[in-house]
Amino acid sequence: MSGGVFDPQGPIALQERDLIIIAVSLMLLIAIPMLILLYTFAWKYRAGNKKAAYDPQHVGNALKQLTWWAIPAAIIAVIAVINWQSTHALDPYKPIVSGRPPLTIEVVALEWKWLFIYPAQGIATVNFIQFPEQTPIHFVLTADAPMSSFWIPQLGSQIYAMAAMETQLDLMASATGTYVGKDTEINGAGYSGMTFLARSTSQNDFNAWVASVKDSSNTLTVDEYKNTLLPPSENDPPAFYSSVDPYLFTAILTKYNAPSPTGTPMAFPGMQM
Amino acid sequence: MEHFFLGDLTWSDLPHQWFTIGGTGAIIVGGIIVAAVITYFKRWTWLWKEWLTSTDPKKIGIMYIVMASLMLFRGGLDAIMIWIQQAISAGNAPGYLGAAHGYLDASHFQQIFTAHGDIMVFFVTMGFFFGIMNLIVPLQIGARDLAFPFLNSLGFWLYVAGAVFINMFFVVGGEFAASGWLSLPPLSEIQFSPGTGVDYWVWSLQISGLGSLLGGINFIVTILKMRVKGMKLMMMPLFTWTSLCSMVLVVASFPVLTITTLLLWFDRFFGMHFFTSGFGGNPMLYVNLIWMWGHPEVYILVIPAFGIFSEIVATFSGKKIFGYVSMVCSAIAITLLSFLVWLHHFFTMGAGADVDAFFGIMTGIIAIPTAAQIFNWIATMFRGRIRFTTPMMYFMGFVSLFTFGGMAGVLLSIPGADFELHNSLFLVAHFHTMIVSAALFGIFAGITYWFPKVFGFTLNEKIGRRAFWLWIVGFFMSFVPLYILGFLGATRRLDHYAASTGWQPFFIIAATGVCIIAAAVITQAWQVIVSIRDRRQNTDTTGDPWDGHTLEWATASPVPFYNFAKTPVVDGRDAFWEMKKRGERPGILPPDGYDDITLSKNTGMAIYLSGFVFLAAFGLVWHIIWLALLGIFGAIACVIIRSFDEDTEYVLPAAEVERLEKLAWKK
Structure with missing residues (x-):
């Protein structure tokens, strides 16, 4: 990955690379369980599997709704904080502090x-x-x-x-x-x-x-x-x-x-x- | 005098490059073949009376889908040309066909990706969705037609006029806009784009945008006012809900597109300075306005797909959708939020940290309702009996890809990350993941799902699944390299790049992937052909081949032109599922008999009107003032004549309804 975003050669690019890695890791926290659930249910509840439970009445559950509105909201809240702080830290107009004059x-x-x-x-x-x-x-x-x-x-x-x-x-x-x-x-x-x-x-x-x-x-x-x-x-x-x-x-x-x-x-x- | 009659047209505007000769040749040869076939089978009158002038939303829907499929081939050809160029244009190797790099010169390459973007958004995705909505929304709400049948026909024909117009540059002019799918000024101003390409761009968007706006109004009124007795808003099927959300976005955002591109054209035609760099103009104003339309536009393309997938997951899991209220709320939340995020398309223009962070956080928030939708779909599968038909396969593919595409989107919503990824191939990979996985897969799933309802037989499952796997493999090969290339610092829209970058192998893999996607599309065409051949084996005699939940499955397949012989009465969600549970069966003579049905008559006026609009646009592109005036006044005259036509409906007698119903259910 030489020459690109993952080969940073300065403090701004370094912070931006780390920001990318942190944000992606946070999102994987929800994406991976989501996809595991998807594939597990797809396999388990396939029509051919007569042993699996079949419950057509299971169409709503407030606690479950709360869970999957709250978990993404929590992760997005964390990302929002990171967003606000990093946007100000990485403001392109912000002078870089260094011992040498710019x-x-x-x-x-x-x-x-x-x-x-x-x-x-x-x-x-x-x-x-x-x-x-x-x-x-x-x-x-x-x-x-x-x-x-x-x-x-x-x-x-x-x-x-x-x-x-x-x-x-x-x-x-x-x-x-x-x-x-x-x-x-x-x-x-x-x-x-x-x-x-x-x-x-x-x-x-x-x-x-x-x-x-x-x-x-x-x-x-x-x-x-x-x-x-x-x-x-x-x-x-x-x-x-x-x-x-x-x-x-x-x-x-x-x-x-x-x-x-x-x-x-x-x-x-x-x-x- | 010559200028009066011909405007800026000269002989040199006729086709003389290989691609304009090829494009014009394809149009002429294709036209001759179609005309010959129709003449041979003596089908001209049939075509005119049964199809072109029809106001039946099912026929208009089918015509939308046919036109959108043609445009998918057209836009797909552009995609293949783009990828081949990028695969062979590394370094300074001499080009082919007179090009400095690869086989396309820079300007031609830029015209191709501009056309690719506009065609795929306006004429493929929107065309397919308007088509599917025409077919299904009236049926789902128990209506016989849209609220305004003539407006529906007009919307369709304006869409066709726009689609033809965007290809007119092949025949006259020889150049399309080379300024990207949104043609940002000052590049799109007359100073930097002096040809007619941008004018063709403006007017094809104006024409089709008008059609979309009319369609949007029509569907909103239909959904709000024409629902069957008993169907409250919170009982509507989710595809109807998401169609409503999408159409609200159309009506709220398309006027912005119309005005913005019109002002750009004022700059170009009258020498005004709305968006020029000098004389008080401001290009950033255009950037803001175009994205105030442009961001809602991408939700116009994906929200209806969410509805399609909701129907499919529920049906093939043998359950009602999990968390209906939650699904509706999240669709509405996405609709509203889509208007509050437009600035994330240009974090890199120096708006300042507060503004950037605000729009970034708003964008991230959209991920919350979207994730909740995905969890609801997964919960619908929980304790279901899942049948993995082709539409369900597309659903699985959709969630798998969309999750990662969405992550890429949230990443881009963080300005600090966007500063390193904006306009890179990472961005291109992101939005293709979203549009292909949601919109396109949703369209394919929806067409496969509702095909038997419209045509009376199911599509071949085996070939359908094969096409799905080709799509998935082709997609990964085409777009995973683009994510990597973006991280390597490759920008979008490159017609050549230095060999020392080491990017070429990735571009070659991507080009191979697009060939696999092309094979997928050919397989899909083959699927339709084989299914038509084998239609007797695959006939749907029940009207309900998938054990569906919603009202469209309560009719015979194919749907009779009057939709419902007897309008159903609804008292809850998943109305047809409940009817089946109660043991009610459609197709049985109701105890109180059938009633007369009032239906809309055919009319050719929409075709004439769109023809005049087309002429006006052509006149304005080439500065042929008399032609523009003829087109404008002709179109106004059509509106006036149509307004005085009070004989627009006819009555289908109850006895005839009974005869047709018996015939439809006899199979």
Whole structure:
């Protein structure tokens, strides 16, 4: 089961895997006896077995009703408590507590590739992210495309990326490693190929990687974004930008706002998307 | 001028890809063969007078089931195409038929799974249930017809028009919606789906949705107002109860679907911005609205099946259902709760922990009445005399699969787990387990159970059981791999995936499983053919081949068109079971003789009306304004003409009833 939900590589995915196991175990407590009863009665009271009792008057019993409304209710009550607590504990917007300061990565779902902007580092990438291990990663997401959903199964929760809206997701990798990320929501012809790699490394390797990206000759201006990233494309290889317009993410987020009275779309001051 | 007459139609919209030529060819060749057979046997008048224009719910029910069976083949073909693509599209191996991966290009693949979902939900499952309800509900409540016979005919013909319309893209246009069965915007907006596929999607749902709504109203009024004397609500057979619950859901939820898809079409046609990303539109509004309909919809599909299984377990265990009141309460509880859970379809859109947890807990609560139902069925078997006929086998299969499918559902209702499973193949496996085990197995069980009542002979048991086992084996092979793939991180709707994922063996097993399911469906068709051939050996002379409990078994088999020669009087549950205990036998001339019976006349108006609606929809898809107006005004004219027709009923004299009854019971 490598590479999936049962191969967690971070605290969120680990908690979610345990949650799945606990919930399934609780439900088996009722499902297994239920099926044993079903098959036992089916065998015992088969028409061919004349020795078995036949009691057509046995059509109601308050105590039995109480039992099988109460037992599922009790299990569901336990699951409800787990549900409430785990939902709050695993809220994707909840910052992960760690000794290290979080790294923010802005994510833009495009047709059909992922744009990642590192605002603090001033770099941007396509279909590839790298980050230090044991460091909370704070993703801020939007889209300039149909709805997409951002998911790295081994690190945990997914969240939708939607145009004109901002969502957030906090994940963390426990160790170094490379994980596959993907889109889970159909968003057009290139949907299946919209995967990316998420690499967790040591802090030093991350710093070295940022420095190497900064050496790249590509820069991501608004024009570059509009000309090369916005048009639909499929199965794009990773790309790296040594610098990025600091207002790009905000401009993408606000470009869908209602038109201004003058008829031109409102964008961030000085920018026309 | 050309645009006035033809709208957006051009020559290039005629079939030219292999699948549109194939689809169109199948429609034309199939049509020619059917027409030739009817002409050869000189059956056109018979077909028109006895069937197509009939307002008899039994005939409409049979036509529903025939149409739904055709659509099951159509939707099943889609399923096979989807699975073959996924079995062969790992890695970067060159594709076939000009596709980059596998043998279908991405857009074509997406159209197929979109069509598969919509056809299976709207035209297979709903069609079968409307068919079975038409056949059985009036009989169970001792009625001769539905409350509104013409509306029933109209509902059926709108369903047919919708079913034909969803296949029209083969003939004109060449593309269906590629945006998933619910066509979420902004993907389904004109910006990202500029073709006519989404318009075909909108209008086939509009047409069939209108039919479902009319059917829903009709059944609610029938069940509430036309029950036989003495039958209180808490004496109704459970299939009637669950039909009532399902129809309440239809009437409460289908208007939401109609309005939501209509607003989407306004966006597409008039350039409005209800659901666009920009200009004040909000796609999340659509997501909320469509699931406010969509979640009740899945209960519309499974609640009637619960009723069918209740009848079957009671009958074949030789006992009344255990905990009748508990069963009714749980059906009503499921009905009400189904409106309070829609947000669980999008926990992953960032609604916040409080909202997610609320909807998650509400969803979990639905498991309580559902589990109580299963315990009641098991208790019905306790100290029974269980006959393992095909319907009972389907019941066993249903509980076995449904329990695990339900567990998967409760798991998905926990947002923290859903964050890792949403849109994965685990989800696909979950809802197929629910719909196949409950709805589809319920339909197969119900059809086998009530077949002798409708046609006068039983279905071949041996072949029926063989089909059941093929279904079970095929189901496990198809869907267990999908549960595993979901845990491995495989998402739904993939037209290709990297070879390094290691998923291919699972997809190959799943594809093998779907071939076994196909063999099961072929076996079922074979079962019907053999049973018709051997009908003389399997004739049901008693009208009650299974020692049934409810009123439908008090009539001759096949049921006469007037249902009950003399309307029975009821004073408790399981009315016919009680009558038999008292030694009353049907088919005997009542002491006070028969009465005249008033019945509804045939009418072709529903066909004309649906034809106009079809034309209007076609005009709106292709922007042919005159055709759309013709269709709309034609349909309104049909309604007006029909409203002034006061000669809609005829009287069957008592003497004729007596003659027919003698004939029916002579066998």
